[in-house]
Amino acid sequence: MASCNPAGAGLVRVRRPLLWKQVRKSPGRGPWHGPDPPRPSCPRVVMPELPEVETVVRSLRPHVDGKVLAYADVVRRPCLEAASKPLSDALGLRVAGLSRRGKLVVMALGDAPRPPLRLVVHLRMTGSLLATDGLFPDPQALRAVSSPYTRVLMGLSGDGRFPCTCALRFDDVRTFGRMLLADGAGLASWPFWAKLGPEPLDLAPAAFSARLGGRRAIKAALLDQTVVAGIGNIYADESLFAAGINPLRPTGLLDEDERARLLACVQAVLSRAIAECGSSIRDYRDADGRAGAFQNSFAVYGRGGQPCRACGATLERCRVGGRSTVFCPHCQPLKNGCR
DNA sequence: ATTTGTCCCTGCGGGC
DNA sequence: TGCCCGCAGGGACAAA
Numbered sequence: 001m002a003s004c005n006p007a008g009a010g011l012v013r014v015r016r017p018l019l020w021k022q023v024r025k026s027p028g029r030g031p032w033h034g035p036d037p038p039r040p041s042c043p044r045v046v047m048p049e050l051p052e053v054e055t056v057v058r059s060l061r062p063h064v065d066g067k068v069l070a071y072a073d074v075v076r077r078p079c080l081e082a083a084s085k086p087l088s089d090a091l092g093l094r095v096a097g098l099s100r101r102g103k104l105v106v107m108a109l110g111d112a113p114r115p116p117l118r119l120v121v122h123l124r125m126t127g128s129l130l131a132t133d134g135l136f137p138d139p140q141a142l143r144a145v146s147s148p149y150t151r152v153l154m155g156l157s158g159d160g161r162f163p164c165t166c167a168l169r170f171d172d173v174r175t176f177g178r179m180l181l182a183d184g185a186g187l188a189s190w191p192f193w194a195k196l197g198p199e200p201l202d203l204a205p206a207a208f209s210a211r212l213g214g215r216r217a218i219k220a221a222l223l224d225q226t227v228v229a230g231i232g233n234i235y236a237d238e239s240l241f242a243a244g245i246n247p248l249r250p251t252g253l254l255d256e257d258e259r260a261r262l263l264a265c266v267q268a269v270l271s272r273a274i275a276e277c278g279s280s281i282r283d284y285r286d287a288d289g290r291a292g293a294f295q296n297s298f299a300v301y302g303r304g305g306q307p308c309r310a311c312g313a314t315l316e317r318c319r320v321g322g323r324s325t326v327f328c329p330h331c332q333p334l335k336n337g338c339r
Numbered sequence: 340a341t342t343t344g345t346c347c348c349t350g351c352g353g354g355c
Numbered sequence: 356t357g358c359c360c361g362c363a364g365g366g367a368c369a370a371a
Contacts, residue, residue: 047364077348103365125364126349149349174348176365192366216342225366233364322344324363 048123049103050200050230051273056129057100063131064095064168068160069109071139076151079172081180083190087152090117090181092160102196102229105129118187120180121170127177129170136164149173195226201267203228205260212251212259219247220321222266231266233323234301235273239266241300246332247325248318300326 048056072087074080080087096108096115104122108115121129132145142155142164149171155164170177180190187193197211211227212218221227222236231239240247242265245258254262276297299309304317304326313330 122365124366173350174364176348178366214341220342223365321342323365 047125047232047234048127049232049235050100050270051235053100053103053105053123053230054274056123057098057105060105060129060131060168061098063133063166064107064156065098066095067156067158067166068092068094069154070157070160070162070164071142071153071155073139073153074151075143075146075153076149077172077175079151079170079175079177079179081178081190083182083186084179085117085181085183085186087119087154087181090119093117094160095156101193102199102225103232104193104196116183118180118182118184120182120187120190120193122178122192123172124174124176124178126173127170128172129168132167132169133165134167136162136167138162142167145169147171151175151177152179192225197224197226197228200228200230200263201270203263203267205256205263208263209256209259212254214251216251217248217320218245218251218254218262219323219325221251223321223323228266230270233325234298235266235269237301237326238299239269241328241332242269244331246334247320247327248334300328302326 069090069092072090074087090109093109093115094111096110096112099106099108101120104120107119107121108117109119110116121127123129134145136142136145136155139155142153145167146153146169150169151172152170154168154170155162156166156168157164170179180187180193182190198207200208208228212221214221219236219240222231222239223233237247239262243258243262245254245262300315303315304324306315307313308315308328308331311328311330313328315326316329318325318327
């Protein structure tokens with residue numbers, strides 16, 4: 001594990017490939033302290049959507065589960081929601097569990113069975129959570145593992161006191177990420193949480209269909225986190241391609257067959273991405289740097305102007321809901337009834 | 340009421 | 356070579 005990091009074992013690299021690109025461009029002089037990380041073979045940008053967040057949660061669990069928060073500090077760019085409690089309220093609380101809700105990382109803090117607080121992290125565009133196992137006698141030792149992009153630095157140990165055995169940091173290049181520390185009532189009253197739609201992997205076709213409604217483009221509906229939680233630009237495009245549905249089709253004009261097919265494709269794409277992203281993250285930790293298996297299998301995302309893998313037609317680009325959108329004009333016809 | 344557009348922010352890459 | 360500008364993205368907010 002983490003053969004690139006002689007200073008300590010157990011470095012979880014859940015990092016934006018954007019940064020890898022930067023590291024690759026100027027080896028040895030990147031923004032990172034310490035030795036160069038291994039380089040993935042494909043530096044394509046991947047945003048943390050549902051599958052990536054699920055992967056983050058799974059890979060962080062063994063590093064933080066059961067440990068007690070001994071240190072927490074916002075070191076750059078305030079990122080706490082207005083309704084958040086100060087991070088110091090979480091000191092001395094044990095990590096009771098790590099889970100995911102939509103694109104949110106949810107850390108339960110306090111003693112089971114009813115841990116009193118939740119630390120909720122939205123990675124947005126460029127956020128990443130990284131855990132480094134080691135022995136950290138003081139805050140300065142924790143700071144030594146941070147990067148110029150570290151916004152929040154935390155330390156965990158068995159008893160909530162130094163020395164810490166795990167450094168947990170929230171890195172975020174574009175500083176869009178957000179955090180909220182709250183009790184049950186505070187979380188329930190956080191508007192984003194309160195309005196968050198159901199998990200797509202648990203959703204029944206009838207419930208999905210009932211939530212679509214409206215006249216807007218189907219892709220805009222998929223991106224709306226109050227309709228379904230966790231779908232971002234990548235998986236919206238990929239799911240619509242898999243379902244053969246044009247992203248501009250008005251939601252209200254989709255028949256029940258198309259809605260059911262779209263949900264099935266959303267679930268299939270997300271499930272496959274979860275499986276492949278897990279392997280991708282592990283590749284990041286390998287010295288050989290085999291990464292990007294899923295990124296290379298994108299059917300449409302980022303492939304505008306290139307031939308469709310299914311029919312060979314040139315993939316088209318447009319904007320839907322302010323987001324770059326790629327689709328196949330042949331496999332995803334705009335006119336109703338073509339497929 | 341619903342939907343669309345703008346802004347936030349940073350790094351990258353193309354064009355000149 | 357180096358500067359400038361557009362692009363990328365999720366979600367809040369403003370505007371239509």
